[in-house]
Amino acid sequence: MPLTDNVKLTPRNAAALAKYAGLVGLTPERFLNRFLKDHFVEQFEDYYDNANAEFYLGTFVLKNRAIAERLAA
Numbered sequence: 001m002p003l004t005d006n007v008k009l010t011p012r013n014a015a016a017l018a019k020y021a022g023l024v025g026l027t028p029e030r031f032l033n034r035f036l037k038d039h040f041v042e043q044f045e046d047y048y049d050n051a052n053a054e055f056y057l058g059t060f061v062l063k064n065r066a067i068a069e070r071l072a073a
Contacts, residue, residue: 009017014028021031044053062068 017028017032021028024031026034043050044056057071062071
């Protein structure tokens with residue numbers, strides 16, 4: 001099953017998603033997809049050449065060297 005078919009939101013995130021989707025008259029699914037496009041995909045794909053992906057991914061504590069090397073590559 002693809003990740004998109006079984007995403008588990010925390011109760012707090014699910015409530016916020018429902019609240020803001022309702023405010024603009026969208027389903028939570030449509031709101032989340034638009035939010036991800038606007039604030040994740042476009043930012044992480046460096047459409048604006050701003051290194052947001054590198055900055056954000058650099059904030060994670062990595063479990064081992066192999067993960068760190070994959071990220072560095």
